[in-house]
Amino acid sequence: MPAPRRLLLLLLAPPLLLLASPPPALGAPGQGAGTWARFARLPYPEDELFLHDTFPDGFLWGAGSAAYQSEGAWRQDGKGASVWDGWAAPGGDVASDSYNNQFRDAEGLRRLGLRHYRFSLAWARLLPNGTGAPSAAGLEHYARLLRRLRARGVEPVVTLYHWDLPRALQRALGGWASPALPDLFRAYAELCFRHFGAHVRYWLTMDNPYVVAWHGYATGRLPPGVRGGAAMGYRAARHLLQAHAKVWHLYNDHFRPTQGGEVSIALSSHWIKPQYMSEQNIKECQKSLDFVLGWFAKPIFIDGDYPESMKSNLSSLLPEFSEAEKKYIKGTADFFALSFGATLSFQLLDSHMKFQQVESLSLRQLLFWINSEYNHPKIFIVENSWFVSGSTKRDDAKYMYYLKKFIMETLKAIRYDGIDVFGYTVWSLMDGFEWHRGYSIRRGLYYVDFESHDKKFMPKSSALFYQKLIEKNGFPPLPENQPIAGMFPCNFAWGIKKQLICSSPFLDPNVYLWDVHQTKKLIKVDGILAPKRKRHCVDFAAIRLQISLLQETHVTHFHFSLKWSLILPLGNLSLINHTLLHYYQCFVSELLRVNITPVVALWQPMAENQGLPLSLAKYGAWENTETIQAFVEYARLCFKNLGHRVKFWITMNEPYVRNLTYTAGHNLLKAHAKAWHLYDKEFRRSQKGKISIALQADWAEPACPFSKNDQEVADRLLEFDIGWLAEPIFGNGDYPRVMREWLHQRNSVDLYNFHLPYFSEEEKKLIQGSYDFFALSHYTTILVDWEKEDPLKYDHYLEVQMINDITWLNSPSRTAVVPWGLRKLLKWIKSKYGDVPIYIVANGIDDDQNVVHDKLRIYYIQNYINEVLKGKEFLEFSVYNPFSTEIHSYEAPSMKHYREIIDNNGFPSPETPERWCPEELALCPECSFFRTRKSLLAFISFIFFAFIVTIFFIIYHSRRDERRYK
Known part of the structure; x- marks a missing residue:
């Protein structure tokens, strides 16, 4: 359903929304397994050609950023520390300094013609200790940003938690490993809904819980750096799911009737293809997606429980949900928010999660899999792009062409596969701190000079490309891209x-006998040679x-x-x-x-x-x-x-x-x-x-x-x-x-x-x-x-x-x-x-x-x-x-x-007029003499014919005279 119509229904029917409940599951999990066979059957090369078409009217084009990556101002106006502060130096202490450059960022959005901007709230900026009294400066900062976005016609898409857990909660409670965190997160979300909800239509409870749970609490690769093994990672994931469900129900029960917004969770995934198109390899691919995306998506979008492949392989490591918990978690998303990019989808994917299959960058196939696996949800791509080297400045061609590929695949998913994708978010609006990669890569549409005092902010080639694409709402067909009808000149070669070309003729002068009875081979006859002769073309x-x-x-x-x-x-x-x-x-x-x-x-x-x-x-x-x-x-x-x-x-x-x-x-x-x-x-x-x-x-x-x-x-x-x-x-x-x-x-x-x-x-x-x-x-x-x-x-x-x-x-x-x-x-x-x-x-x-x-x-x-x-x-x-x-x-x-x-x-087309081209004669040198001297040859033929006739008459009359005188 188009976005304006959805909003109209929300405004006209608040009593119905009070009774809203999670949508029922429509199908069985595992239906996405048919994706690989389906795409293997598509016509080649037609399906791989670039699609010149436009996106649906009202499509939400946007860009995004995360608080820790871009805001900086880590100790300014009473902000509390997050688990990322001090993890990596210099980290996001200053980053793009967006906290002090709101107008710059908002103008950058306006120049690109974006329809939405995804950003995250810094939990520790609003609640320095993670709980307690809110920061007035923090509340005013985000309220001012929302007003600026609305003034420029930009729709805010707000993430409540993008990895920057307040350090105080980690030290006091153990972070997401603690069962107390879901209720604290709900309280934080209630503060945000109350203060900002009137200006926000799309909410994301958290970003990529897979990274938080697995690399924050199992492997320790990312803050808070807990190396608790798989058991702790799965426990943290359970609490993240519970926290998300609590926030969704909070919004659904208390804020949706008046604010009319939608809530989801940003889930990241890779895509994987089988080494060989065998049933076993396809099962392994399905398992790979279950262990990363399905870990969180199946409980939310299907039945409140983990994928069967996880349950059968992990046994007691995976905490169980009660029936009441399953019912509470099931259906707690109003749309499917998908992240797909280098850092989240591939670089932070453990190798054993691939199950010996092959990674792929096919966003289109992932969208099809999600559509099949999770009952055809409407999909919002809330993060997508690639990266370039940290030394690359404004001509980021590599980034631009990855962007082109991903957007084109999204368009194919909509036009060819009938998938309901209603928004796309480039990551990110500006260069910033790229998590475990630091400043060694760049992912922004705008170049940020981190060495300059005022953090110079300049559009890259990718920004200009994206701006033109938004203006055209895709890749409309152009006359020069269309084949033409017509014919070449008659003398076209x-x-x-x-x-x-090289061929060896048979030039052996020896004579051979064929032993047809025993060896079946040619036997050379000694002393006898074939006579030499002139070479001929038939040789x-x-x-x-x-x-x-x-x-x-x-x-x-x-x-x-x-x-x-x-x-x-x-x-x-x-x-x-x-x-x-x-x-x-x-x-x-x-x-x-x-x-x-x-x-x-x-x-x-x-x-x-x-x-x-x-x-x-x-x-x-x-x-x-x-x-x-x-x-x-x-x-x-x-x-x-x-x-x-x-x-x-x-x-x-x-x-x-x-x-x-x-x-x-x-x-x-x-x-x-x-x-x-x-x-x-x-x-x-x-x-x-x-x-x-x-x-x-x-x-x-x-x-x-x-x-x-x-x-x-x-x-x-x-x-x-x-x-x-x-x-x-x-x-x-x-x-x-x-x-x-x-x-x-x-x-x-x-x-x-x-x-x-x-x-x-x-x-x-x-x-x-x-x-x-x-x-x-x-x-x-x-x-x-x-x-x-x-x-x-x-x-x-x-x-x-x-x-x-x-x-x-x-x-x-x-x-x-x-x-x-x-x-x-x-x-x-x-x-x-x-x-x-x-x-x-x-x-x-x-x-x-x-x-x-x-x-x-x-x-x-x-x-x-x-x-x-x-x-x-x-x-x-x-x-x-x-x-x-x-x-x-x-x-x-x-x-x-x-x-x-x-x-x-x-x-030629049916309208092309018929053209008669005279057939060329054989171009042999022997024929060229006669072909160029036709008149002379006709005259000589006539003279020869007259000569023959004259001779005939002379002979005839001479013989008749001889008979007369005899």
């Missing part, structure tokens, strides 16, 4: 890539099979690389593998026979010797200038032997710049340019082909769209990864200015000695413009940040932090699937290098090899090609080749899908 039996498989795809182009090290084993022309050259000749001839255009790369970097002949690899490879001339001679050989059949050449295919030194890259560029000019001067006129270089070009996206620093980092990475080789060829003949300036800066601090060579003016002229098209391979998009967060993914050389958007779809090898990155890349190339024709010569993704239906690859092909269609709408690219990576003897579903796109030449 569709292709497939295979890195290398390469595999060619026809490969070509037939290619034909079935309906592609127009096929891209592959020659193997330099096999064609010229010694690296020079002294030894040429003519057999392999003949194989390549046969292969491209067969391609042309079936009207498939070959796109041939001269050199492909390989793990073995960099793809170079051993003699070149041994003596410096591309570091050695002699490799330049060796490449040119190799190119000349290939042009001579294959050029009359190959019309698209790639000099170097995907040279991976991360593996190149600056000297190697320098020589590689000169080798490419010389090969290009060689073709241009000696072969282009007769062969009429095109030639260029193919660069690997993945897109780099700023992690924080609001950060100029991140944009600068992304630009730098693109220049080093793409511009390094592209700018000299497609730009001004020299390396990007960004590279030279960055390396000069790095060298100036005497930490590095990077030398980026210089081209002579003659070399610049040689390299500049040495292309006929821009060929690129594109696979994925990466996010980059300037703030160092994860040392394992930090590039010290470029000062770039690589991070993940965990909402992105990923392949089994963790390659991100980001279709729009390709469109952004194409736009970037156009903006830098003008209207150069573009060939995408490689684009694809790995998929699970054990799955027959490669659904991820289908999604990848569909959406990446659609992004190129969007690009063609405004960028006017000439050609696109979404080359796959392999050809198989079986037809994968993705290949069928790709063929459909090819046959439709894109994505």
Whole structure:
């Protein structure tokens, strides 16, 4: 039921509320066990895609904080000590100093557009000794805060107890281990309801009783640090449950009729998934949740008693409830308040509580489990987020993307799973003291400078992201995120890539007999050799099979690389593998026979010797200038032997710049340019082909769209990864200015000695413009940040932090699937290098090899090609080749899908007008002479026909005359 309607009913029916009782249980516990099987059956990858949609109207967006984490002022205005004071230095003595900065905090809430603010009351600030006379200063502090929130339209969500038990109660009574605490807590709650209840609609009795009971009284990891073992932990938990129930009944019986609020308890949980989808592992997962969340949730939401798995495993350790106590505890929550985050849900989870299963960050699955297990309660997420390093300042990209993931999963739970989630709380509003982690991590939307006297308070990237999200009430569909209908031009090139093709023909001259009776093997006949003969294409039996498989795809182009090290084993022309050259000749001839255009790369970097002949690899490879001339001679050989059949050449295919030194890259560029000019001067006129270089070009996206620093980092990475080789060829003949300036800066601090060579003016002229098209391979998009967060993914050389958007779809090898990155890349190339024709010569993704239906690859092909269609709408690219990576003897579903796109030449809609594309004839060299000289051939045919007719008549008349004179 929407929130306003719930409030209306409360106001209109106070007599009914006086008779309110805990809601009855609707189902049996354990129904959540079906969660794992249910999510395992959901369609892939559709269910993992980002959901562009909005939250229900009236959704409560908010942020939270806890008193000890943020207030500071630990001895100010007569505040009493809590069990946390003195536990860790400096602890929360000052923290964010929220006690003295109420206006600052309230304005921060207003700027974000939040609808609610969750905060906790400090028990020891209101009752310095935990009981007795209240502090007037404490009462006024919270009353003033509530007035400020209400003035800004922010709904208070108030926690009575967030771990900061008054120290006096711990020392005098033993804290929550004492049966006296529930009544004292009830008295404290009554004070709060009486003074603040008129301004508070949502109350939380306590936060995460699991942490308080287990780590406060069993393990001693947290204050009050009692190492009482499991027995004391379970005893403390019993008292916490009793205290909560007393407060709920207090409010229900005495304050709800006039104040109209709701009361619950904030329960924290992890999520866990089975190592294997077996019945036993699922039982262990269910047990793990029972021991953490169910420990408190089942008594409150189901039947007043502990989960059966706890009772059967813990025996006498678990205190029993009487029937009256069960009835009293059962149903004492008006909504399910859930906390899910790093500290509470995972870092403070003992390893044995996992029961040998695997932790997971799936908030959506946890919400579904709660919904199934506890009778479909309405759910308020009262704490959720992740963390960043304590050294991170305002660009908290990692935190922002975790936030994005959790909010998106909440949206899916609402829209896909039908779960009633009515509010979401980011933790926390500001940086503060993070419990056992101290100040080593940060979790705030606002950055707090703890070193400054006035605790400077500035919004982070996550705050700006959250602000925009609240404005839009989610992630509404945007036009650029929607697929478009349309068709590509008639001359659009569709292709497939295979890195290398190589087949050994049967060239053994010996004669064999087949022993069909005994050994079943071939036996060599000594002294007899088969006669030598000229090589024929039929010797390469595999060619026809490969070509037939290619034909079935309906592609127009096929891209592959020659193997330099096999064609010229010694690296020079002294030894040429003519057999392999003949194989390549046969292969491209067969391609042309079936009207498939070959796109041939001269050199492909390989793990073995960099793809170079051993003699070149041994003596410096591309570091050695002699490799330049060796490449040119190799190119000349290939042009001579294959050029009359190959019309698209790639000099170097995907040279991976991360593996190149600056000297190697320098020589590689000169080798490419010389090969290009060689073709241009000696072969282009007769062969009429095109030639260029193919660069690997993945897109780099700023992690924080609001950060100029991140944009600068992304630009730098693109220049080093793409511009390094592209700018000299497609730009001004020299390396990007960004590279030279960055390396000069790095060298100036005497930490590095990077030398980026210089081209002579003659070399610049040689390299500049040495292309006929821009060929690129594109696979994925990466996010980059300037703030160092994860040392394992930090590039010290470029000062770039690589991070993940965990909402992105990923392949089994963790390659991100980001279709729009390709469109952004194409736009970037156009903006830098003008209207150069573009060939995408490689684009694809790995998929699970054990799955027959490669659904991820289908999604990848569909959406990446659609992004190129969007690009063609405004960028006017000439050609696109979404080359796959392999050809198989079986037809994968993705290949069928790709063929459909090819046959439709894109994505036509019913409204798309029909377009007739003339069918191209086979592009064989033997046919080109006749095809281009049709008129001449017709005339010659006519003359030949006339000549034959004339000869016929001459012979006929001569013979008739002979008969006449006889």
